[in-house]
Amino acid sequence: MSWLRSARTSAGELVDVKLADGLIAQVIPATGTSSPGDENLAGQVLLPSFAEPHAHLDKALTAARAPNPAGDLLGAIEAMARIAGTLTHADIVARAERALRIHLALGTTAVRTHVNVGGPVGLRPLEALVEVRERWRGLVDLQLVALVPVPLSGQPGKDLRQALKEGADLAGGAPHLDPEPDRAVGICLDAAGEAGVPLDLHTDETLNPAILTLETMADLVTRTGFPHQVTASHCVSLGVQDSKTQQRVSAAVASARIAVVALPQTNLYLQGRAHPAATPRGLTAVAALRAAGATVAAGGDNLRDPFHPVGRGDALEVAALMVTAGHLAPRDALDAVTTAPRAALGLPPVSLSPGDPADLVALPAADALDALGSATEQRTVWRAGRVVARTTLHSSVASPQQLKGAAR
Ligand SMILES: [Zn+2]
Numbered sequence: 001m002s003w004l005r006s007a008r009t010s011a012g013e014l015v016d017v018k019l020a021d022g023l024i025a026q027v028i029p030a031t032g033t034s035s036p037g038d039e040n041l042a043g044q045v046l047l048p049s050f051a052e053p054h055a056h057l058d059k060a061l062t063a064a065r066a067p068n069p070a071g072d073l074l075g076a077i078e079a080m081a082r083i084a085g086t087l088t089h090a091d092i093v094a095r096a097e098r099a100l101r102i103h104l105a106l107g108t109t110a111v112r113t114h115v116n117v118g119g120p121v122g123l124r125p126l127e128a129l130v131e132v133r134e135r136w137r138g139l140v141d142l143q144l145v146a147l148v149p150v151p152l153s154g155q156p157g158k159d160l161r162q163a164l165k166e167g168a169d170l171a172g173g174a175p176h177l178d179p180e181p182d183r184a185v186g187i188c189l190d191a192a193g194e195a196g197v198p199l200d201l202h203t204d205e206t207l208n209p210a211i212l213t214l215e216t217m218a219d220l221v222t223r224t225g226f227p228h229q230v231t232a233s234h235c236v237s238l239g240v241q242d243s244k245t246q247q248r249v250s251a252a253v254a255s256a257r258i259a260v261v262a263l264p265q266t267n268l269y270l271q272g273r274a275h276p277a278a279t280p281r282g283l284t285a286v287a288a289l290r291a292a293g294a295t296v297a298a299g300g301d302n303l304r305d306p307f308h309p310v311g312r313g314d315a316l317e318v319a320a321l322m323v324t325a326g327h328l329a330p331r332d333a334l335d336a337v338t339t340a341p342r343a344a345l346g347l348p349p350v351s352l353s354p355g356d357p358a359d360l361v362a363l364p365a366a367d368a369l370d371a372l373g374s375a376t377e378q379r380t381v382w383r384a385g386r387v388v389a390r391t392t393l394h395s396s397v398a399s400p401q402q403l404k405g406a407a408r
Contacts, residue, residue: 007046010368022384048350050315051341054299057096058125068306079306092128107361110141118159130167145172152184164195174202198229204237218252235284250292259344264321266301297340316375358385
């Protein structure tokens with residue numbers, strides 16, 4: 001049992017929070033008291049820990065090894081293919097664990113990662129990530145999505161079924177790259193259904209409006225009554241449809257209970273390079289989806305690899321981009337990296353209420369907007385009530401008076 005004292009919630013309340021047995025046991029107005037062993041969070045904002053709904057840990061931290069001069073999606077896929085032979089088990093484990101340490105230090109305690117399966121790498125990345133998932137159990141919830149190449153009607157479809165037997169938690173794929181995109185959606189859904197697992201597809205990661213497998217997906221999920229969770233990641237082409245189409249497809253997505261994951265960092269980087277004037281944003285139709293009642297989460301996708309060579313693995317950076325480029329209100333952007341991805345990942349909610357998991361992050365800030373804006377790396381992170389990461393920073397800044405004093 002422990003107490004977090006004088007924490008500011010995202011709703012602006014000043015509270016004391018009691019943690020016990022891995023859960024939030026009590027939340028009361030701040031008493032101003034503190035006992036030895038308590039955590040004094042005066043001047044800090046306490047948030048649910050972040051959940052990363054879409055990562056690629058097997059590719060993380062390869063940007064220098066696998067340059068992508070074209071800067072687009074195909075260039076990134078080719079760059080990864082060029083280094084496939086160097087992706088040994090030990091290399092994948094080492095980079096994935098380094099990426100997890102970065103995420104955890106910044107307050108992310110759950111990560112869903114897509115893992116390449118099939119082609120030249122075979123099952124190697126999956127075996128490595130299964131090892132990492134087991135080793136990190138209790139610190140970071142790691143969910144593995146089998147990401148197979150195309151065509152799904154050929155060997156990749158068989159590889160997907162194999163991966164689900166070899167430890168992958170979810171079925172994945174990228175039907176928009178398939179010669180038969182709509183059929184590919186059906187194959188992935190069937191594989192997930194047979195294995196009894198959720199589905200998370202790379203969906204319509206293109207500015208080509210003619211590709212809209214999201215609608216097929218919503219239709220199939222509704223018609224078949226698919227009983228497991230379904231996530232559509234990217235959904236870039238929905239963002240370039242006319243607003244009537246956006247509304248129709250968003251309504252179908254909401255009614256099929258498909259969660260959509262927007263990935264601003266990678267899609268602002270990869271998409272739009274063929275449009276030097278009025279460059280379109282590679283973002284899904286965030287407003288239409290939210291208006292229809294769909295769950296819209298946001299993720300970091302690629303951590304310094306050929307698909308996105310910069311980025312800090314910080315959910316607050318993702319949330320800031322959802323404000324800047326996705327036009328979410330700051331409060332909704334914080335939800336997009338906390339509440340929404342937890343729902344998409346099938347994790348219990350953390351709303352700072354008794355009974356919620358004590359998965360939390362605190363950072364020095366006046367309020368939630370200040371926390372999102374400053375995004376200081378000074379953070380304390382709790383997983384199941386235990387401090388699992390603590391970063392402290394010290395900076396020293398000269399004052400104008402000091403400079404005047406030195407000049408005399
Ligand atoms: Zn991805």
